[in-house]
Amino acid sequence: MMLSFFDQFLSPTFLGIPLIALALTLPWVLFPKPTTKWLNNRTVTLQSWFINRFTQQLLLPLNLSGHKWAALFASLMVFLLSLNMLGLLPYTFTPTTQLSLNMGLAVPLWLATVIIGMRTQPTVALGHLLPEGTPTPLIPVLIIIETISLFIRPLALGVRLTANLTAGHLLIQLIATAAFVLAPMMPTVAILTATVLFLLTLLEVAVAMIQAYVFVLLLSLYLQENV
Amino acid sequence: MLSRVVLVSAFLNHALSLSLVQASRSLHTTSQSLAPVPSLPEKGGKVRHGIFPEEIFQLLYPKTGVTGPYMLGTGLLLYMLSKEIYVINHETIAALSIGTVIVYGVKKFGPDVAAFADKLNQDKVAKAQEVKDLAMTSLSQAIEEEKKEQWRAEGRSLLFDAKKNNVAMLLETNYRERLHMVTHEVKRRLDYQVALQDLNRRMEQEHMVNWVEKSVVGSITPQQEKESIAKCISDLKALAKSTQAMA
Numbered sequence: 001m002m003l004s005f006f007d008q009f010l011s012p013t014f015l016g017i018p019l020i021a022l023a024l025t026l027p028w029v030l031f032p033k034p035t036t037k038w039l040n041n042r043t044v045t046l047q048s049w050f051i052n053r054f055t056q057q058l059l060l061p062l063n064l065s066g067h068k069w070a071a072l073f074a075s076l077m078v079f080l081l082s083l084n085m086l087g088l089l090p091y092t093f094t095p096t097t098q099l100s101l102n103m104g105l106a107v108p109l110w111l112a113t114v115i116i117g118m119r120t121q122p123t124v125a126l127g128h129l130l131p132e133g134t135p136t137p138l139i140p141v142l143i144i145i146e147t148i149s150l151f152i153r154p155l156a157l158g159v160r161l162t163a164n165l166t167a168g169h170l171l172i173q174l175i176a177t178a179a180f181v182l183a184p185m186m187p188t189v190a191i192l193t194a195t196v197l198f199l200l201t202l203l204e205v206a207v208a209m210i211q212a213y214v215f216v217l218l219l220s221l222y223l224q225e226n227v
Numbered sequence: 228m229l230s231r232v233v234l235v236s237a238f239l240n241h242a243l244s245l246s247l248v249q250a251s252r253s254l255h256t257t258s259q260s261l262a263p264v265p266s267l268p269e270k271g272g273k274v275r276h277g278i279f280p281e282e283i284f285q286l287l288y289p290k291t292g293v294t295g296p297y298m299l300g301t302g303l304l305l306y307m308l309s310k311e312i313y314v315i316n317h318e319t320i321a322a323l324s325i326g327t328v329i330v331y332g333v334k335k336f337g338p339d340v341a342a343f344a345d346k347l348n349q350d351k352v353a354k355a356q357e358v359k360d361l362a363m364t365s366l367s368q369a370i371e372e373e374k375k376e377q378w379r380a381e382g383r384s385l386l387f388d389a390k391k392n393n394v395a396m397l398l399e400t401n402y403r404e405r406l407h408m409v410t411h412e413v414k415r416r417l418d419y420q421v422a423l424q425d426l427n428r429r430m431e432q433e434h435m436v437n438w439v440e441k442s443v444v445g446s447i448t449p450q451q452e453k454e455s456i457a458k459c460i461s462d463l464k465a466l467a468k469s470t471q472a473m474a
Binding site for chain 1: 267
């Protein structure tokens with residue numbers, strides 16, 4: 001059967017059974033549980049080291065009440081990172097290309113930060129809507145602009161992740177198809193295209209890691225403003 | 228320990244305690260058995276070409292020799308390709324490129340990452356070893372110092388002996404001094420008595436002599452005095468004559 005370029009983004013099913021739950025929980029299998037032993041194998045050592053360092057770096061600018069989010073941020077980062085990286089393999093489905101998943105992650109978390117800000121320190125939270133040092137005639141306009149910017153945040157978070165990954169996957173597919181089609185006809189051009197594909201794959205690996213990090217970083221920034 | 232619980236539960240209400248024993252099993256943190264824990268392997272299982280475990284090669288070696296697994300792999304691959312079970316399409320090219328990236332990454336950064344992970348563990352061990360070494364050096368130092376103190380304590384008895392000797396000498400000296408003082412004082416008193424007696428005798432003597440002289444002088448009558456003077460003169464004359472005669 002012919003593969004269209006968008007079939008890779010369909011939620012996977014097998015004989016009518018949706019496999020999205022499997023696709024979402026499979027990365028969990030790849031991360032070994034930390035043991036009660038003092039010295040572990042290399043995988044567990046590296047994993048513990050990475051999560052410790054990442055959480056420490058991420059929570060540096062947050063004050064003490066923001067540290068409650070440490071587990072959430074660390075697990076979100078590992079989740080997104082693993083989904084993105086596994087999606088680069090051929091014939092895999094990347095759940096983070098689905099806008100529904102990304103909005104489902106972005107909107108509740110962003111809303112949680114806003115509500116925390118409004119409940120614990122409403123004055124400070126509302127004060128973020130007006131940057132310091134604005135000239136007096138500009139204040140009403142600026143409040144409106146800042147409110148719009150506030151409400152765009154969850155959209156931006158979700159769409160950023162979706163768009164980056166979808167675009168990357170599509171590009172890989174397109175250029176791979178180009179190389180595949182050109183291979184019998186113009187081998188040298190196919191080799192050039194393959195080189196482009198190789199560079200693009202490198203870029204996609206970087207994008208996969210960076211997008212996961214940016215998602216979590218922005219959430220921590222929104223939390224920092226409000227906590 | 229579990230057997231004890233079972234025995235106790237057998238005496239109590241049978242059904243309730245049995246179910247309790249089984250239900251609380253999820254809260255156990257240890258295996259409740261005293262058997263020694265098997266040690267973990269230090270390195271992971273050996274693999275060839277990054278993904279195929281060495282055990283497959285060992286399994287096939289007796290029947291098919293060294294090239295057996297490779298033939299199996301090639302055969303499988305060709306079977307899948309020729310029967311179009313695996314179709315070559317654009318995904319294959321994408322798989323080739325991501326495969327190149329992965330292999331390149333593992334070959335280039337693999338040893339460094341492994342060394343880093345090993346270093347993390349080694350640092351942990353080194354820290355604990357440092358604590359142990361520090362404790363051992365401090366303890367051995369304490370032993371050395373204790374031995375020195377014991378030696379000093381032995382020497383202290385010599386010191387005590389010397390001090391005892393000193394004190395004994397002081398006492399002796401003090402005793403001798405006082406003895407000397409006592410004899411001196413006694414001698415002084417005795418000398419005084421002797422001097423007193425001498426004085427007494429001398430005074431008696433003088434007195435007696437004076438009395439005798441006085442009585443003698445008093446007893447000399449003027450007649451006697453003249454007689455004696457005349458006698459003295461006549462003696463003198465006789466003497467002068469005899470001298471003149473000799474000369």
